[in-house]
Amino acid sequence: MTTVYHAKNTRSMRVLWVLEELGLEAEVKSLPFPPSKLQPDYLAINPTGTVPTLVDGSVQLTESMAICEYLAAKHGSSLLVGPGDPMRTEFVQWLWYGESTLMTPLSRMATVSRLARKGADIDAVLEDARGNAGVRLTALEQRLDGRDFLVAGRLTLADISAGYPLHLVGLFGMDHLLGPSSTAYRERLRSRPAYQKAIAIP
Amino acid sequence: MTATLYHVPTSRSLRVLWALEEMGVTVEVRSLGPRPHLQGPEYLAINPAGTLPALVDGERTIHESLAICAYLADRHGSDLLVAPGEAEWPDFQQWLLYGEATLQAPMSVMARIGRLRDKTPEMQAGIDAVRADCRFSLSMRLRLLEQRLEGRDYLAAGRMTLAEISVGYPLYNIGKGAFASLLGPRSVAYRERLTARPAFRRAIAVP
Numbered sequence: 001m002t003t004v005y006h007a008k009n010t011r012s013m014r015v016l017w018v019l020e021e022l023g024l025e026a027e028v029k030s031l032p033f034p035p036s037k038l039q040p041d042y043l044a045i046n047p048t049g050t051v052p053t054l055v056d057g058s059v060q061l062t063e064s065m066a067i068c069e070y071l072a073a074k075h076g077s078s079l080l081v082g083p084g085d086p087m088r089t090e091f092v093q094w095l096w097y098g099e100s101t102l103m104t105p106l107s108r109m110a111t112v113s114r115l116a117r118k119g120a121d122i123d124a125v126l127e128d129a130r131g132n133a134g135v136r137l138t139a140l141e142q143r144l145d146g147r148d149f150l151v152a153g154r155l156t157l158a159d160i161s162a163g164y165p166l167h168l169v170g171l172f173g174m175d176h177l178l179g180p181s182s183t184a185y186r187e188r189l190r191s192r193p194a195y196q197k198a199i200a201i202p
Numbered sequence: 203m204t205a206t207l208y209h210v211p212t213s214r215s216l217r218v219l220w221a222l223e224e225m226g227v228t229v230e231v232r233s234l235g236p237r238p239h240l241q242g243p244e245y246l247a248i249n250p251a252g253t254l255p256a257l258v259d260g261e262r263t264i265h266e267s268l269a270i271c272a273y274l275a276d277r278h279g280s281d282l283l284v285a286p287g288e289a290e291w292p293d294f295q296q297w298l299l300y301g302e303a304t305l306q307a308p309m310s311v312m313a314r315i316g317r318l319r320d321k322t323p324e325m326q327a328g329i330d331a332v333r334a335d336c337r338f339s340l341s342m343r344l345r346l347l348e349q350r351l352e353g354r355d356y357l358a359a360g361r362m363t364l365a366e367i368s369v370g371y372p373l374y375n376i377g378k379g380a381f382a383s384l385l386g387p388r389s390v391a392y393r394e395r396l397t398a399r400p401a402f403r404r405a406i407a408v409p
Contacts (some may be wrong), residue, residue: 070292082286088276104306139251
């Protein structure tokens with residue numbers, strides 16, 4: 001039995017999306033956000049309070065991209081670009097781009113927006129993060145020139161990694177930072193039936 | 203042709219220098235100094251995202267500290283990498299990501315708000331609120347590390363791997379700052395073991 005702990009608009013959407021792409025069944029337990037405050041019994045499963053968590057027999061993982069890699073490897077999926085493949089290094093780089101380069105300023109925005117406090121001080125932090133995200137998104141726009149997907153000419157976990165921060169860009173009202181190739185790319189990801197099923201899960 | 207690493211002390215390029223030292227591999231280190239201009243045309247031509255580090259190796263340019271570490275470890279046949287066939291590969295991936303996504307994320311918030319300019323007294327109040335939130339997040343997130351280190355010297359596969367290098371970077375910074383008291387005893391001992399390694403000492407000394 002595979003169980004995924006999920007909260008709407010968190011990194012767990014990557015895991016739900018991969019499950020749908022692979023056509024796998026899992027028990028999805030939806031949590032209120034943030035679970036550390038609204039459902040503290042979750043801390044017995046994942047003491048960090050972050051989502052997602054995957055429990056699959058004796059395997060328990062809490063990092064969304066590690067879970068995606070685990071599921072793709074277990075089921076021999078082409079979402080992975082494995083060691084030995086000539087595209088491996090680019091794949092690994094773009095996998096990290098979605099989580100580190102794009103998520104760093106977006107996490108900062110999410111953290112600051114959650115605080116009850118408003119004012120010029122908070123606006124300065126948000127503006128700084130928005131500026132950062134803008135520069136970082138130009139790298140994506142360049143990469144997508146002449147490409148439908150980030151690496152290997154097909155949907156891979158690198159796209160699933162980037163797909164989550166691109167979802168946040170929309171939620172944060174920052175679509176104007178996306179160039180035309182990035183906008184079309186996000187549309188390409190969003191129009192996938194697996195993405196639509198995953199994003200609809202409450 | 204030697205590869206070139208773009209480096210700034212205190213940045214994520216420390217991970218790459220550390221991995222290189224662990225492997226006994228040298229590259230040309232191009233230090234950009236303590237306050238680099240990463241959004242000028244010269245650096246954006248190397249990395250259009252304007253982030254550190256970057257490695258230029260012949261025709262290839264690689265960004266993302268842990269992607270560069272994985273590339274170098276693979277190229278030099280190092281056992282810092284854990285292969286998909288090894289028993290603890292999922293754990294290796296988990297802890298590799300934990301170092302960046304779970305631990306470094308709140309540390310990056312702290313680093314960035316510390317660098318905001320023209321701080322007014324009102325702004326300082328906002329910064330204090332963000333800092334308190336980061337402190338709470340880190341206190342929760344560090345619990346998992348403390349649990350994991352029970353009965354273990356290393357995070358995965360029973361040996362020194364890139365998971366240590368991933369986690370070691372934020373852990374080193376947590377231990378020398380205002381959040382050091384959030385570390386449990388096993389995490390303190392683990393941090394001491396990592397930072398006492400000759401390879402780490404050499405890497406941290408690179409200007």
